[in-house]
Amino acid sequence: MSLALRLTGAEVLRPGGRKAGPLSFAEGRIVEDRPGLREVDLRSYMILPGIVDIHGDGFERHLAPRRGAMKDLSLGLRAAEAEIAAGGITTAVLAQFYSWEGGMRGPEFAERVFAAIGALRDQVASTLLTQLRFEIPMLEDYGAVADMVARHGIGYVVFNDHLPHDELEKGKRPKRLTGQALRIGRNPEKHLEFMQGLHARMGEVPAALDGLIEALVARGVRLGSHDDKTASERETWRARGVGIAEFPETAEAVEAAHLGGDAVIMGAPNVVRGGSHNGNASAAEAVMMGYVDALASDYHYPSLRRAAFLLADGGVCDLATAWGLISAGPARVLGLTDRGTILPGQRADLVVMEPKSRAICATLSGGRVSYMSGDVAARFVG
Template sequence: MNKLELRLVGAQVLTPIGLGDMPLSLAEGQIVDDSTGREVDLSGFLVLPGIVDAHGDGFERHLAPRRGAMKDLDQGLIAAEAELAANGITTAMLAQFYSWEGGMRGPEFAEQVFTAITAIGAGVMTDLRAQLRFETSMLEHYDLVQKMIARHGIGYVVFNDHLPHEALEKGKRPPRLTGQALRIGRNPEKHLEFMQGLHARMGDVPNALTKLSADLLTQGVLLGSHDDRTVEGRAAARARGVTIAEFPETAEAIEAACAGKDPVIMGAPNVVRGGSHNGNVSAIEMVMMGLVDALASDYHYPSLRRAAFLLADSGVTDLTAAWALISSGPAQVLGLADRGELSPGKRADLVVMDAKTRTVAATIAGGRVSYMSGEAAARFVGAS
């Protein structure tokens, strides 16, 4: 596909040294020192690094807009990619469950999603990448999940444990069990029995998880843990090579991660809301303390850019550092050294925003247009 060769002038451009009025040149899918391409006047706009989303499951809304409507996953992903681009996201890690919960979180659906991501990947502009979220209690699936990871070339795996252990340990019926079971077409009593069986074998999980982690590390797979709560839990994860801490729930877990130099990813919606929706640690407070390496969309793509501006406007940090939390920060966490900032030699990933309204006017991913509208589109198209 053709890649733009342009020289953008007149805009306020965010580089690693700050926001300034300077030209930005693109050629062959990269940021370059200068370009002989067309000149586009973007006065009145901001040009910022393309957003790198390290973890998001908002794409699920496009795959199943109604219960049971899960037929054409490729078309759903194409619609999700359009939403990503319209929000300035140029690289997206699509977080897909592999869980005992079944339905859209079950192994069969995960296989379909990963197949669809591969099928549409070359035809969309946004760099779509797969993340597998594995429920560690599924001991009988360790070999199967490892084969799935290899089959689809998945480069980032996160370990979860969402079993309601406290209720199961007490012999109680977990909340929402009936609705969850019926949603996936399973008898509630059978579903409870299945969960109890998984809970009873949790003592076997640590050794199995250690072996799986070691095997995946030899394949170059990044490993993360989800919802860390304790210092001990983070230390155990680190000992296995599970170094990325996704959405840790307590200040103690975050401080333990930072002490061990483990990257910390927090949710952008947590920042936008002013706190966690379920009472966990405040992302804003953790950013203020310098304990967060990246923000992720979690379940809401628009929250990424909104979080960055909120942090800058409120004086928590300046725009350069705030935007780094959604661009160069997640790029570094994911090992993507070729993107995340507007400097020569990096991928031409950028978002053009109206300087007054801060609405996304254009998104360019790898030197190709993924989204464009309004006055910015008219200037690009009318450039001569």
């Protein structure tokens, strides 16, 4: 049920910064101040726009907390949604692999995940969107991917290539191949043969990509490339109509994407850790240069709010700008014009936070409670 309330006493993070004053919402939308609504006193708290997570695969650990423990995906997705809401995320893009790696990253599992998300979507307050992460060497699956996108209404596709081409080209056995094969129940030699076959046909990929991209663009699907390493890689993707650079690995690729007018997404864990865990470009430095449009949770949902405050506390940018990288910025990249800021007419996607501890005390998505605890919960029901 969507609430109709007037929140008073709190500092509210609006586009121009933090300002004290009442905040009213009704029928799922923020409205001009409306004194007649039931009031909730939130003095000593802060209200911020709901977080929009543009790419997160942290839900995987809820689907399979142990190997093989993934019979009922709906239970795992409900647990993931609870974590998402507790993290202040009101709109979450759940990123699912479609990969030659098989198992939880294989096509069959992707079908199950997208079906389960579709079934759950109307039962939870959080907005759950989907992203398909497609491994481009899988030439035999291009038609199946287009069909999957259409059937499940997937609005965002990202192109990956994690095949170890250098090792395969040299005839070497890729690292971790045996463990990877056994984990998905495949004979290691058959798995190697499969990977070699994919590598051998890479020359056919560009033409196949052009056809798939044309079909996806016609459906209005947003398209991104993953882990660009060079400016020329990004320019090639841009020429194909792929305008989102997701986690570019080098400063060169980040700069090329930004200067070319592409949307740049970096990982919030990169900011929290003080750099990439595998030596890639620094997200904080890219933010400082003004090159980043959005931060994503990647594999860790709590990193989003932590990253925003680390950037603000460190003087990289002010809090409104930093929080915009996890709210208005990703909403803009996704074309979601109705969220990301606290303004009349926008969705009532709100986070109530205790300023000193920065603990999230309540999350409302479209005016519906998705998470609430402690003193704030008492104030709402009191």
